[in-house]
Structures are given as structure tokens and as C-alpha cells.
Amino acid sequence: MVLSKSRNYPCMFCGNETGRSHGVFMVGSNSGAPRMSARTQSLSLPTALRDASRTVDEMLESILPAPHGLQARVHEAMRYATFAGGKRLRPFLVLSAAKLFGVAPARAARVAAAIEVLHTYSLVHDDLPCMDDDDLRRGRPTTHIAFDEMTAVLAGDALLTIAFEILARPETHSSAEVRSALVLRLAEAAGSNGMIGGQMIDMQAGQNAFGSDEIIHLQRLKTGQLFEFSCEAGAILGQAKQEDRDRLRSYARDMGLVFQITDDLLDVTSTAEKTGKAVGKDKEQGKATLVAIMGIDGARAEAEKLARRASATLAPYGNAAPELCELPLYLLDRES
Amino acid sequence: MVLSKSRNYPCMFCGNETGRSHGVFMVGSNSGAPRMSARTQSLSLPTALRDASRTVDEMLESILPAPHGLQARVHEAMRYATFAGGKRLRPFLVLSAAKLFGVAPARAARVAAAIEVLHTYSLVHDDLPCMDDDDLRRGRPTTHIAFDEMTAVLAGDALLTIAFEILARPETHSSAEVRSALVLRLAEAAGSNGMIGGQMIDMQAGQNAFGSDEIIHLQRLKTGQLFEFSCEAGAILGQAKQEDRDRLRSYARDMGLVFQITDDLLDVTSTAEKTGKAVGKDKEQGKATLVAIMGIDGARAEAEKLARRASATLAPYGNAAPELCELPLYLLDRES
Numbered sequence: 001m002v003l004s005k006s007r008n009y010p011c012m013f014c015g016n017e018t019g020r021s022h023g024v025f026m027v028g029s030n031s032g033a034p035r036m037s038a039r040t041q042s043l044s045l046p047t048a049l050r051d052a053s054r055t056v057d058e059m060l061e062s063i064l065p066a067p068h069g070l071q072a073r074v075h076e077a078m079r080y081a082t083f084a085g086g087k088r089l090r091p092f093l094v095l096s097a098a099k100l101f102g103v104a105p106a107r108a109a110r111v112a113a114a115i116e117v118l119h120t121y122s123l124v125h126d127d128l129p130c131m132d133d134d135d136l137r138r139g140r141p142t143t144h145i146a147f148d149e150m151t152a153v154l155a156g157d158a159l160l161t162i163a164f165e166i167l168a169r170p171e172t173h174s175s176a177e178v179r180s181a182l183v184l185r186l187a188e189a190a191g192s193n194g195m196i197g198g199q200m201i202d203m204q205a206g207q208n209a210f211g212s213d214e215i216i217h218l219q220r221l222k223t224g225q226l227f228e229f230s231c232e233a234g235a236i237l238g239q240a241k242q243e244d245r246d247r248l249r250s251y252a253r254d255m256g257l258v259f260q261i262t263d264d265l266l267d268v269t270s271t272a273e274k275t276g277k278a279v280g281k282d283k284e285q286g287k288a289t290l291v292a293i294m295g296i297d298g299a300r301a302e303a304e305k306l307a308r309r310a311s312a313t314l315a316p317y318g319n320a321a322p323e324l325c326e327l328p329l330y331l332l333d334r335e336s
Numbered sequence: 337m338v339l340s341k342s343r344n345y346p347c348m349f350c351g352n353e354t355g356r357s358h359g360v361f362m363v364g365s366n367s368g369a370p371r372m373s374a375r376t377q378s379l380s381l382p383t384a385l386r387d388a389s390r391t392v393d394e395m396l397e398s399i400l401p402a403p404h405g406l407q408a409r410v411h412e413a414m415r416y417a418t419f420a421g422g423k424r425l426r427p428f429l430v431l432s433a434a435k436l437f438g439v440a441p442a443r444a445a446r447v448a449a450a451i452e453v454l455h456t457y458s459l460v461h462d463d464l465p466c467m468d469d470d471d472l473r474r475g476r477p478t479t480h481i482a483f484d485e486m487t488a489v490l491a492g493d494a495l496l497t498i499a500f501e502i503l504a505r506p507e508t509h510s511s512a513e514v515r516s517a518l519v520l521r522l523a524e525a526a527g528s529n530g531m532i533g534g535q536m537i538d539m540q541a542g543q544n545a546f547g548s549d550e551i552i553h554l555q556r557l558k559t560g561q562l563f564e565f566s567c568e569a570g571a572i573l574g575q576a577k578q579e580d581r582d583r584l585r586s587y588a589r590d591m592g593l594v595f596q597i598t599d600d601l602l603d604v605t606s607t608a609e610k611t612g613k614a615v616g617k618d619k620e621q622g623k624a625t626l627v628a629i630m631g632i633d634g635a636r637a638e639a640e641k642l643a644r645r646a647s648a649t650l651a652p653y654g655n656a657a658p659e660l661c662e663l664p665l666y667l668l669d670r671e672s
Contacts, residue, residue, distance in 0.1 A: 191498055201407050
């Protein structure tokens with residue numbers, strides 16, 4: 001294995017001139033094609049991710065209803081699903097993007113909480129027996145296993161609903177225009193032509209002979225739309241120009257696809273112990289993925305190209321949020 | 337059977353002085369206690385209900401996505417569930433309450449569409465095998481029977497999501513404050529301390545020895561909250577005072593309980609042909625209802641008392657929306 005200094009490190013576009021956490025290495029892969037690794041270099045990113053995770057967890061703790069009344073069981077299930085040790089990647093995106101536009105952290109944290117509960121709802125419903133039928137999620141029994149199917153359906157519904165409640169409350173932003181815009185964009189991103197549409201396509205994917213265009217489309221709906229919302233939300237909160245909103249979405253689109261490709265790679269190459277969920281399911285279920293079509297090395301090369309482009313998109317913001325520039329590259333080496 | 341002119345007709349509080357559709361009769365019940373009937377008198381109400389139904393159906397037709405793309409199946413299921421010949425009672429409430437405050441009908445129709453798709457989502461999920469396990473709804477196969485469970489879960493999720501999208505779009509109201517307030521109230525009404533909480537309690541009701549207080553509480557959450565939102569939405573759209581919002585909610589609280597008691601009565605006394613859904617299920621599932629506790633005549637008497645109080649609440653608005661005053665009484669005699 002040969003390590004060599006890269007000339008393509010995305011963060012060169014971000015204007016970080018300190019040199020710290022700038023090094024990047026080309027790692028020879030088995031196929032001979034060099035690939036990038038940032039694992040040992042992006043020391044600041046794991047810290048930033050942990051900070052974001054702590055921030056959103058504190059907000060979620062105060063926002064989610066404490067179990068009470070005859071309906072306590074649904075509150076318990078909402079909390080069980082939410083506090084399951086997730087990566088909090090979408091909250092991290094909201095918080096980081098909001099920094100670009102000088103948004104008060106407390107406001108950004110509320111939007112971060114909203115996107116996290118919405119993401120959590122999608123996991124709870126996707127895990128149901130009639131969907132992906134997963135018993136394990138983030139290393140723990142899924143919500144319908146820990147509780148029961150009925151409670152899981154209701155807890156998912158309640159998490160989806162509270163996401164909009166959080167956004168609409170005046171504490172989220174003093175401008176009702178901003179609050180309405182957040183609600184509208186989240187509903188579009190999560191709806192039948194967004195995340196749910198992607199899930200519908202994915203559920204049928206095993207029965208179809210999808211090519212890479214269809215797979216990219218479905219992933220941009222299924223996982224990409226929430227990433228796009230998360231990044232754009234920073235610009236909405238900052239009452240930034242449409243140009244900024246578009247730029248953040250463009251970044252998120254590429255970054256989201258990197259996330260998905262690396263997720264599919266983990267399904268092929270990793271273990272349940274590392275990922276905290278069942279692996280090898282795509283092949284077992286006959287699901288079309290970019291990894292299946294392009295091969296492991298081809299998919300990895302595509303992810304690297306997208307990661308570089310994502311980081312380059314943020315060049316106009318200089319070094320205002322270096323962790324956003326680093327993230328796509330960081331994802332290339334994730335283990336869970 | 338003795339018919340006699342009643343002195344208690346609720347609409348006497350509404351200031352309608354024309355005398356038309358004002359007559360009401362006491363109908364002797366088998367137990368000897370007189371009860372009110374408005375069936376043959378409220379000629380205007382069925383017309384108003386049909387008009388509201390047509391208005392909201394036109395709006396729903398234009399708002400719900402036409403089936404398209406690889407995700408077409410979820411769009412089809414959303415439409416299948418929505419266009420199933422429902423009573424459109426909640427849209428009627430929105431449209432009628434909005435009239436009290438001089439709201440433009442096109443705006444009210446959008447809010448009416450939002451509450452109807454939200455109500456429809458709740459039916460789709462409630463019918464699932466892990467919930468009420470109903471094969472029949474409004475005389476047709478339920479969504480998970482006509483499609484499949486996975487599609488029904490996703491279609492329900494999508495209907496819930498689009499409800500908030502509809503409210504947040506600028507076409508609903510030029511004031512973002514109004515749009516945000518609508519989103520917030522709907523999320524509260526539909527959430528884990530509203531409708532979903534009620535459903536959670538109801539799902540456990542068979543296992544508990546509920547008294548009438550608990551049943552009233554659960555019904556006020558499960559069905560009452562959406563009625564409260566529907567009526568209050570008219571005041572929100574009209575940017576009316578808090579006093580008006582409270583008054584409309586108070587009306588809806590009583591009216592909603594009348595609706596629920598008569599629903600439970602139908603479950604005991606009617607047939608599947610008339611109601612378009614399975615009957616006798618409450619007893620079969622050991623569910624506590626006010627009818628089971630108070631008996632048929634006791635429950636009917638309670639419903640009549642509540643119906644009178646609901647209509648009286650609207651006295652301050654004179655004859656601005658006589659159909660709202662008539663509704664609670666009309667419900668006493670519904671057959672489906």
C-alpha cells in the first residue's frame with residue numbers, strides 16, 4: 001500500500017490556509033486505481049460531528065414529550081427510536097450550513113431537531129415488517145420489535161407530525177416567512193415526490209431492472225432530499241439569497257450520493273458489528289445498487305468524484321464552514 | 337310515535353328568524369324518553385354538506401399529485417384513499433367556520449383539503465392489520481387491501497406530509513403568520529398529545545377498565561382534536577381574536593363528542609350496508625364506549641345535551657352560519 005500526498009484534496013477549495021487537517025493521501029486499491037483517504041487527517045470533523053450530536057440531543061430531550069398520560073407508550077416509543085445513538089448527520093448539516101449565514105445556534109438547533117425526528121420516523125416505518133422488515137437498527141432492536149407494530153406505526157406518525165410543529169413554533173425564528181418556508185421545503189423534501197417517493201421506488205426496485213440513472217434518481221429522492229433540506233435550511237434560516245439556497249442544495253445532492261454509495265459499499269464489505277445493522281441485504285433482496293452495477297471500485301471512484309465536486313461547490317464561502325467541505329471526503333472512509 | 341314541537345331547538349340561539357328549517361320534533365323513543373329529530377327539517381344542511389364536499393373534492397383533485405414517475409403507485413394509493421366518498425365533515429366545518437369571519441372561499445378550501453387528507457391518512461393507518469385490521473371502509477376495500485400494506489403505510493405518510501405542505505404554501509394565505517399558525521395548530525391537534533395520542537389510548541382501551549371520563553378524554557383526542565382544528569382554522573384564517581378561536585373550539589369539542597357517541601350508537605344499532613363499514617366491532621374487541629357504559633338511551637340523551645350546548649355556543653354570531661348550528665342536531669340522526 002503506497003501513500004502519497006494528493007493534489008485533489010477538496011478542502012483546497014475551501015480556503016483553509018492553516019494547513020491543519022489538510023493533508024490527504026492516495027491509497028492504492030486492489031484494482032490499482034488510487035483512492036483517497038481522510039480518516040487519519042480530518043481530526044476536526046469527528047469533533048464537529050460529536051458537538052452537533054450533543055447539541056441536537058439536548059434540543060431533542062427538551063422538545064420531545066416526556067412520557068405522560070394514558071398515551072405514554074407512544075411517547076416512550078418516540079424517544080426510544082430517537083435516542084438510539086444515530087450519527088446525527090442531518091443535524092450536523094443544518095448546524096454547519098447555518099453557520100455560513102450567521103444564524104443563531106439555538107434556532108439552527110431547533111431545525112436540526114426537526115430534521116432528525118423526521119429522519120427517525122422514516123427509519124421506524126422503513127423497518128416495519130411490511131417494508132424492509134429489519135429487526136436491528138443502530139445495534140438495537142427496531143421500534144416494532146422493542147414495542148409492537150402498532151406502536152411503531154403511531155410513533156413514526158407522531159415523529160413526522162412533531163417535525164412540523166417544531167418548525168412552526170415562533171421559537172424557531174421570529175419571522176413567520178422563514179418558518180413557513182421551512183415547513184414547505186421539509187414537506188416537499190419528505191413527501192410523495194421526495195423521500196416517500198424514493199422509498200416507494202426502492203420497495204419496487206428488486207422487481208425492476210434499474211440502470212444507474214434510475215438508481216441515482218431513487219437515491220436522490222430517498223436519502224438525498226433530506227440532505228438537501230438540511231443544507232438549504234441553513235440558508236433559509238439566514239434569509240440568504242436563492243443563489244445560496246441553490247448552492248447548498250447542489251452540495252447536498254452530491255454529498256448525499258456519496259453517502260448512499262458508501263452505505264451500499266458497507267452493505268457489501270462490512271459486518272453487522274461495525275454497522276450496527278444487518279448487512280448483505282441488498283443482494284439478498286435482489287436490490288439494484290450502484291455498487292452492483294459499477295462494481296466496488298467503480299462505485300468508489302464515482303463517490304470520490306462526487307465528493308470533490310461537493311466540496312468545490314462551497315468555495316464561495318471560503319473557510320466559513322470547513323467541516324462541510326471535509327464531510328464528503330470523510331464519508332468515503334466511514335465504517336458505519 | 338308522538339311528534340311534538342320542541343322548545344329546545346338549538347338554532348333558536350343562532351338568530352335565524354325566517355322560521356325555515358327551524359322546526360324540530362320530539363320523537364318518542366322505545367324507552368319512553370323523548371328525543372329530538374331534525375332529519376326531515378334541516379333541508380339546508382344536506383345541501384350545505386354536499387356543496388362543501390364538491391368544493392373540497394375539486395381542490396383535492398387539483399392539489400393531490402397526478403400519478404407519475406416511478407413512484408406513481410403511492411400517488412394512486414393517496415387518491416384511492418382520498419376519493420372514497422367520505423362525508424367531508426371536517427372540510428364542511430372549515431368552510432362554514434371561515435364564513436363567520438369573511439374568509440375568501442378559495443383559501444378556506446385549501447385548509448379544508450389539508451384537514452381532509454390528514455383525516456384520510458389517519459383512516460389508512462388505523463385500518464392496517466396491526467391497528468384496527470379493517471378490510472372495509474366507506475363501502476370499499478381499505479387501502480392496504482386494494483394495494484398492499486407497504487403502499488398503505490407510505491400513502492398514509494404522504495397524505496400526512498402533504499397536509500402541512502398545503503397549509504404552508506403562500507396560496508393558502510398571504511400572511512405567513514396565518515400559515516404558520518395553521519401548521520402549528522394542525523400539528524398539535526394531530527400529534528402524540530392529540531389524535532395520535534387518542535389512537536394510542538384507544539388501541540389499549542380493550543385491556544383497560546375505562547370509565548366515562550377516560551373515554552371522553554380519549555375521544556376528545558382521537559376524533560375531537562381534528563374537529564377542533566377544523567373549526568378554529570376558520571378563525572385563524574380570518575385573523576380573528578383569541579376569544580373567537582376559543583369559542584369555535586368549544587363548539588367543536590361538544591359537536592365532536594356528539595359525532596363520536598352517534599358513531600358508537602351506529603356500531604351497535606346499524607348494519608354494514610348502511611354505514612359502509614363493519615359494525616359490532618367495539619363489542620367484539622371489548623372496547624369501552626360511552627354507549628356500553630351509559631346504555632343506548634343514556635348515551636343518546638347525553639348526545640342531545642351536548643348538541644344543544646354546541647349550538648348555543650355560536651349564539652354571538654347570530655345567523656352567519658346556520659348550518660354550523662344545525663349540524664350537531666343533524667348528527668343525532670345520521671345513518672352513516
